[in-house]
Amino acid sequence: MFNQATMPRQAIEPRAGKPSGWIKQVDVFLGYLIEIPVALLVVAEVVILFSGICARYVFNTPLIWSDELASLLFLWLAMLGAAVAFRRGEHMRMTAFVNRASASTQAFLHVFAISVSLFFVLLVLGPSYEAVAEQAVITTPAMGLSMAWRTAALPTGLTFMTIFAVLRLVELSNWRLVGKTLALMVVIGLALYAMTPLFEELGNYNLLIFFVALVALGVFTGVPIAFSFGIAAYAYLSLTTFMPVTVLVGRMDEGMSHLILLAVPLFVFLGLLIDMTGMAHRMVSFLANLLGHVRGGLSYVLIGAMYLVSGISGAKAADMAAIAPVLFPEMKERGTDEGELIALLSATGAQTETVPPSLVLITIGSVTSVSITSLFIGGLLPSAVLGVMLCLVVWWRNRTVDLKGVTRQSPGEVVKSLVVALPALALPFVIRAAVVEGVATATEVSTIGIVYSCIIGVCVYRQFDVKRLYPILIDTAVLSGAILLIIGTATGMAWALTQSGFSADLAEFMGSLPGGALTFMCVSIVTFIVLGSVLEGIPAVVLLGPLLFPIAEELGINDVHYAMVAILAMGIGLFAPPFGVGYYAACAIGRVAPDKGIKPIVGYLCSIFIGLLLVAAIPWLSTGFLDK
Known part of the structure; x- marks a missing residue:
C-alpha cells in the first residue's frame, strides 16, 4: 500500500x-x-x-x-x-x-x-x-x-x-x-x-x-x-x-x-512513534554490532531488523523508512551496491507481510471473519521461512567479500548495545503478550504499544520531540484515510460481485478444477501475485477474500494457512518490478533509481517464491502453533 x-x-x-x-x-x-x-x-x-x-x-x-x-x-x-x-x-x-x-x-x-x-x-x-x-x-x-x-x-x-x-x-x-x-x-x-x-x-x-x-x-x-x-x-x-x-x-x-480496522491508524501511529523516540535506531544498532563483522552481516541485519520492526508498526512504508536511513549509509560505506540495497529492502518488504500486526492481516481478518489472534500467531513462522531463503541468497552473493577493513565489535560493545536496545526490543513481545493473554484486543493492543513507546522515549532514551508529534498525527490520518477509503469502495465492489452471482460461478469453477486443493492453491498463488502487483494487498484482499476463503474451506484448506499463502503471494507481486508499487516506494525511501535494483532483485524474489511454495506445501508452518 x-x-x-x-x-x-x-x-x-x-x-x-x-x-x-x-x-x-x-x-x-x-x-x-x-x-x-x-x-x-x-x-x-x-x-x-x-x-x-x-x-x-x-x-x-x-x-x-x-x-x-x-x-x-x-x-x-x-x-x-x-x-x-x-x-x-x-x-x-x-x-x-x-x-x-x-x-x-x-x-x-x-x-x-x-x-x-x-x-x-x-x-x-x-x-x-x-x-x-x-x-x-x-x-x-x-x-x-x-x-x-x-x-x-x-x-x-x-x-x-x-x-x-x-x-x-x-x-x-x-x-x-x-x-x-x-x-x-x-x-x-x-x-x-x-x-x-x-x-x-x-x-x-x-x-x-x-x-x-x-x-x-x-x-x-x-x-x-x-x-x-x-x-x-x-x-x-x-x-x-x-x-x-x-x-x-x-x-x-x-x-x-468496522471496529477492528481502527487498529490501522493506531499501528501506523505507533510505527511513526518508535522512529521519533529512537527505538528503531537502538534496535538496528544492536543488530549491526552483533553481525556487522561477518560477510553480508549488515544484509542479515536488514532482514532481521525488518522482521522486528514489522512486528511493531504493521505498515511497510513505516518499516522501510525506519530501517533504510539507519543501515544504508554504513552499507554503502562498506561497498555494497545501492541497487543491491534497494533490492534487498524490497524483498524484505514482501517477506514480512505476514509479521503481526500487518495491516493486511488485520484487513483479511475483518473481511473473512478469521481470528485476528490466530493470524497474528500463524504469521510469524512463514515470514521466518522466507527470511531464511533471503539469508541463503545473501550468503551466496557475499561469500567472497573481502572483510579486511571491517572492525569486529568487542563483546563488551555488543552487550552494551544490547542493554541499550532491550527496552525497544521488548516492544514486539509486549504487544504479542497483551493479545495472547487477553489483556487487550487486536484493536486495543496498539494503544499499549503507544503508551509504552512514549514512556521509553521520555524516560529511557530521552528522545521525544513534541514538535514532531503534530506532523506524525497528520501523517497517521493521511495514510489511514487513504487505506480505509480503498477498503470502503472495494467493499462496495465486493458486495456487487457477490450480489451478481459471481461468487457462486467462481466457486463452481474453482471447485471443478482437476486436482482439488492442490490446483486451487496453485491458481490462488498466481492470482494473488498478479493482483498484488496491480491492486496492492488490501484492496485485493477485500475484493477476493470473501469469495475465495469459503472455497478454500470447502476444499479442506485451513483458513489461517490459506491466508498466509495469499498474503505472501500478494507481497511478492507488490514488491516485484516493473509493476509492483511497493518496489518504487522502497526506491523513493532509499533514494535509489528504480532501474538499479531490477536485476539484483530477481534472485531475492525467486528465493522468497520458493519459500512461498514451502509454506503452501507445509500447512504446519502456518498452523503449528495454533491452539487445537
Missing part, C-alpha cells in the same frame, strides 16, 4: 498572472480546518481505547460506551483523513505507466485523475446526505446518540474532497486542458448510458466491462485506486441493476467503520 510520486510539478504549474494566491490561502485555511480535528481524533481514539483497557483490566469496571464512541469517531477519522490525503495528493495510485509518458500526456492524465475523483465524489455526495437522514431516527444503544452524528462523517469528508478537487483544477489555470478532460468524461459517461440496453442482455459479462476494463482504465491512467473502484461500482449499480446507489454508500460505511 504505497502512493507513488505525483507528476512533475512543472508540468502543472499555474501560468503567471492567474489568481493562484487566493487559491493557496483558501487551501491553507481549509487545511488547518480539517487537519487539526483529524489530529485530535487520533489522540482521542488512543485515549478512549487505552482507558477502556485500564477500566476493564485494572479496575474491573468495563466502560460500556468506549467501543461505541471509538466507532463513532472512527468514521470521522477515516473520512477526514481521506480528505487530507486528497488535499496532499497522497491517495494510493499506480503511476508506472504515467511516469513513462510525455510531459503533455502526464499533464492530461493528472487532470483526468482529479476529474474522475471529482465525478465520483459528486455522484455519491447526494446519496450520502440521504443516508444521514435515514440514520437520524436510529440511536446508539449505550450512549443514546443519533446515528446521524456518525453517518454525517461521509458527506462531510466528501464535501471537503469536492472543494479540494475544484481547487486543484482551478489552480492549474489551463482551462483548455481541463475542458477537454471534462468533455471526455462526459462522452464516456453518455456512451455508457446509451449502452444500458446492451448491458441488460450481457448478464455477468458486465463484470468484465466494469470491474476489469473500467477499473484497469482508471488504475493504469493514474486515478487513485479508491476512486477507480468507486466509479466502477457506481457505474455497475446504476447502469446494469435496479438497486439504488445509496446501497454503495451503505457498503462504504460498513467497510470503513
